[in-house]
Amino acid sequence: MKHTDIKIIYQNCTSFFEKFVVVCGWVKTSRDSKNVGFVEINDGTYIKNLQVVIDKESFPELKTSLVFPVGTGVMVSGKLVKSEKNICELLLEKYSILGESPSDYPLQKKRHTLEFLRTMPHLRVRANTLAYVQKVRSALAYSSHLYFQSNGYTYVHTPLITGSDAEGAGEVFRVTTLPWDAKAKSEKEFFEKDFFGKPAFLTVSGQLEGETAAMALGKIYTFGPVFRAENSNTSRHVSEFWQCEPEVAFAELSDIIEIIEEYIKFITNYVLKNCSEEIDFFTKFFEPGLREKLELVANSKFVVIEYTEAIEMLKKAKDVNFVYEPKWGDELQSEHERYITEKIFKKPVFVINYPKESKAFYMKQNADGKTVAATDLLVPGVGEIVGCSERETDYKKLVEAMKARGMNPELYKQYLDLRKYGSVPHSGFGIGFDRYVMYCTGMTNIRDVLLYPRAPKELQ
Numbered sequence: 209m210k211h212t213d214i215k216i217i218y219q220n221c222t223s224f225f226e227k228f229v230v231v232c233g234w235v236k237t238s239r240d241s242k243n244v245g246f247v248e249i250n251d252g253t254y255i256k257n258l259q260v261v262i263d264k265e266s267f268p269e270l271k272t273s274l275v276f277p278v279g280t281g282v283m284v285s286g287k288l289v290k291s292e293k294n295i296c297e298l299l300l301e302k303y304s305i306l307g308e309s310p311s312d313y314p315l316q317k318k319r320h321t322l323e324f325l326r327t328m329p330h331l332r333v334r335a336n337t338l339a340y341v342q343k344v345r346s347a348l349a350y351s352s353h354l355y356f357q358s359n360g361y362t363y364v365h366t367p368l369i370t371g372s373d374a375e376g377a378g379e380v381f382r383v384t385t386l387p388w389d390a391k392a393k394s395e396k397e398f399f400e401k402d403f404f405g406k407p408a409f410l411t412v413s414g415q416l417e418g419e420t421a422a423m424a425l426g427k428i429y430t431f432g433p434v435f436r437a438e439n440s441n442t443s444r445h446v447s448e449f450w451q452c453e454p455e456v457a458f459a460e461l462s463d464i465i466e467i468i469e470e471y472i473k474f475i476t477n478y479v480l481k482n483c484s485e486e487i488d489f490f491t492k493f494f495e496p497g498l499r500e501k502l503e504l505v506a507n508s509k510f511v512v513i514e515y516t517e518a519i520e521m522l523k524k525a526k527d528v529n530f531v532y533e534p535k536w537g538d539e540l541q542s543e544h545e546r547y548i549t550e551k552i553f554k555k556p557v558f559v560i561n562y563p564k565e566s567k568a569f570y571m572k573q574n575a576d577g578k579t580v581a582a583t584d585l586l587v588p589g590v591g592e593i594v595g596c597s598e599r600e601t602d603y604k605k606l607v608e609a610m611k612a613r614g615m616n617p618e619l620y621k622q623y624l625d626l627r628k629y630g631s632v633p634h635s636g637f638g639i640g641f642d643r644y645v646m647y648c649t650g651m652t653n654i655r656d657v658l659l660y661p662r663a664p665k666e667l668q
């Protein structure tokens with residue numbers, strides 16, 4: 209259908225004045241006065257609606273509130289003129305109804321609660337809030353690609369079906385084509401008959417395969433969905449979420465820290481610039497101070513502190529009663545992370561060199577024998593946003609770390625081979641993409657940044 213996007217009209221308003229255009233969209237509001245009707249339509253290309261003015265004398269059949277109910281799909285055409293607010297509005301000359309919307313259309317009101325909208329995933333993206341979240345999400349995804357592509361990274365697609373469940377510590381979804389066979393004598397016998405001839409799972413991370421690619425392509429990134437069967441019914445956990453996991457050869461911890469800072473600033477700046485109206489909307493209706501928070505991330509120099517220093521600082525904190533006492537050797541709790549980034553430094557902070565027992569087997573063991581070259585990036589308002597480490601390159605140390613965690617090195621032969629043939633220093637990080645969308649939109653429930661959230665007992 210030949211028509212002009214509403215975004216194009218807004219971008220070039222003055223050049224459209226007095227021109228004839230055809231526009232498509234859905235009716236957002238419909239107002240009626242004695243002689244004139246006003247209908248606002250939106251085609252999804254832009255945050256603002258286009259107002260259509262209907263001279264009822266020319267369209268005697270149009271009682272606007274009846275003919276153009278909210279939700280109706282329409283094609284309208286006419287001349288664009290300057291409105292009182294100095295923007296374009298369309299004087300209706302012709303119209304056709306593309307799809308009617310009867311009076312039981314659930315999104316009649318201008319604003320609904322997010323809880324109510326969650327009950328109808330197939331319709332809720334038509335509500336402004338959810339549509340703007342998708343715009344920000346898209347901008348963050350695009351700018352992530354832009355950053356990596358323009359810095360020499362190769363985008364690799366790591367498999368979603370994997371044969372290894374150990375990295376997920378049991379919190380994995382099984383992939384099978386078999387109905388359960390209670391007569392099977394053992395798991396082995398059962399899975400031998402299955403599609404892959406062995407147990408198969410949905411991946412929890414593309415990192416291990418990403419490392420494989422980095423050993424040939426140097427700089428890679430993955431960007432795709434991962435799956436976790438953890439039974440966490442929180443506002444920050446879902447069972448299917450997106451991760452961006454770059455992996456960089458010839459990079460030590462200090463190098464990857466620089467990359468993370470540059471990347472986070474790049475995507476945050478991109479959103480501030482390209483989704484400015486959406487950010488204003490979220491600042492006004494959801495998180496006062498959102499814009500300032502994002503500007504702080506985009507413009508401040510991130511701090512780097514040792515985990516040991518962080519524990520000392522937390523122990524000295526007098527103005528707070530932590531639920532969990534900070535103790536060397538323990539993971540930092542969310543309350544600790546937020547205190548460090550929000551109260552002590554008031555800007556993003558990299559905490560580096562964590563106790564080795566608290567982190568994964570693949571992280572590079574430091575010379576002190578106690579810590580690993582890992583870092584978490586903490587940001588005000590949420591705490592951890594990125595997890596990162598330099599990877600262990602020493603074959604023997606890696607095998608020892610696996611055994612110490614009760615893992616079977618036999619199952620990681622391919623991963624260990626990377627340490628056998630041309631092993632070089634390399635580092636990588638993972639950003640929970642959905643959590644960063646929450647951060648940039650002020651959404652407090654992860655379900656609202658996904659089109660169709662999947663969580664325990666939730667599969668709409």
Ligand code: ATP
Pocket residue numbers: 436438444445446447449451592593594595638639640641642643654
């Ligand atoms: P958390 O402590 O919040 O459960 P985690 O320590 O298990 O997270 P990692 O295994 O380090 O998380 O995963 C990397 C990133 O993926 C996290 O920083 C987070 O942003 C995101 N993430 C982890 N689990 C989930 C989930 N269930 N839903 C959405 N995002 C998640």
